[in-house]
Amino acid sequence: AQSVTQPDIHITVSEGASLELRCNYSYGATPYLFWYVQSPGQGLQLLLKYFSGDTLVQGIKGFEAEFKRSQSSFNLRKPSVHWSDAAEYFCAVGAWGTGNQFYFGTGTSLTVIP
Amino acid sequence: NAGVTQTPKFQVLKTGQSMTLQCAQDMNHNSMYWYRQDPGMGLRLIYYSASEGTTDKGEVPNGYNVSRLNKREFSLRLESAAPSQTSVYFCASSAPGQGNTEAFFGQGTRLTVV
Numbered sequence: 001a002q003s004v005t006q007p008d009i010h011i012t013v014s015e016g017a018s019l020e021l022r023c024n025y026s027y028g029a030t031p032y033l034f035w036y037v038q039s040p041g042q043g044l045q046l047l048l049k050y051f052s053g054d055t056l057v058q059g060i061k062g063f064e065a066e067f068k069r070s071q072s073s074f075n076l077r078k079p080s081v082h083w084s085d086a087a088e089y090f091c092a093v094g095a096w097g098t099g100n101q102f103y104f105g106t107g108t109s110l111t112v113i114p
Numbered sequence: 115n116a117g118v119t120q121t122p123k124f125q126v127l128k129t130g131q132s133m134t135l136q137c138a139q140d141m142n143h144n145s146m147y148w149y150r151q152d153p154g155m156g157l158r159l160i161y162y163s164a165s166e167g168t169t170d171k172g173e174v175p176n177g178y179n180v181s182r183l184n185k186r187e188f189s190l191r192l193e194s195a196a197p198s199q200t201s202v203y204f205c206a207s208s209a210p211g212q213g214n215t216e217a218f219f220g221q222g223t224r225l226t227v228v
Binding site: 006036046096104105 | 162217220
């Protein structure tokens with residue numbers, strides 16, 4: 001069965017520090033992987049996506065993620081965090097063969113301290 | 115380009131009342147989805163529609179019904195609201211196989227059942 005695990009419920013980083021948010025997935029075929037960001041009271045905005053090809057993908061707002069098939073991981077990174085990055089982050093896997101569904105992790109809440 | 119539009123944005127219901135959440139997308143997407151978001155639970159799929167004329171249950175369908183009115187519109191109905199249905203509801207659409215495979219989200223409906 002498809003599933004997504006985000007092991008970190010909450011992360012606090014200092015502004016300017018680097019960030020890595022972890023995501024592990026379980027999926028039988030080649031996964032379509034996504035990272036979304038949600039600001040308070042808002043909908044979800046796509047940060048980046050991976051379908052195939054280069055395993056290091058670049059996204060908006062200076063984020064990047066690396067697909068590692070051997071570890072079933074798709075971790076999100078940013079070299080230098082800004083206060084405006086404080087939000088909830090969701091990892092998701094797309095499963096087209098089972099009725100076009102998306103499976104989301106439970107999210108990681110990011111706090112940025114000055 | 116409005117994307118995915120949900121109405122209403124906020125709603126308070128009394129236990130036992132019924133209501134319909136409306137969702138419309140203007141991106142010509144085949145697939146549409148209804149999720150609920152609860153603290154610590156991430157996004158859980160209620161129902162989805164892979165294409166016009168089809169609907170399928172997701173992870174948490176009990177207490178809900180849906181209608182795919184046409185390609186643009188996908189409504190979610192609560193026949194007899196319960197306090198356990200207090201949540202934030204998101205509608206999303208996607209177009210797997212049409213070039214855009216990520217899910218596009220509406221701004222959400224915050225529902226409180228008292």
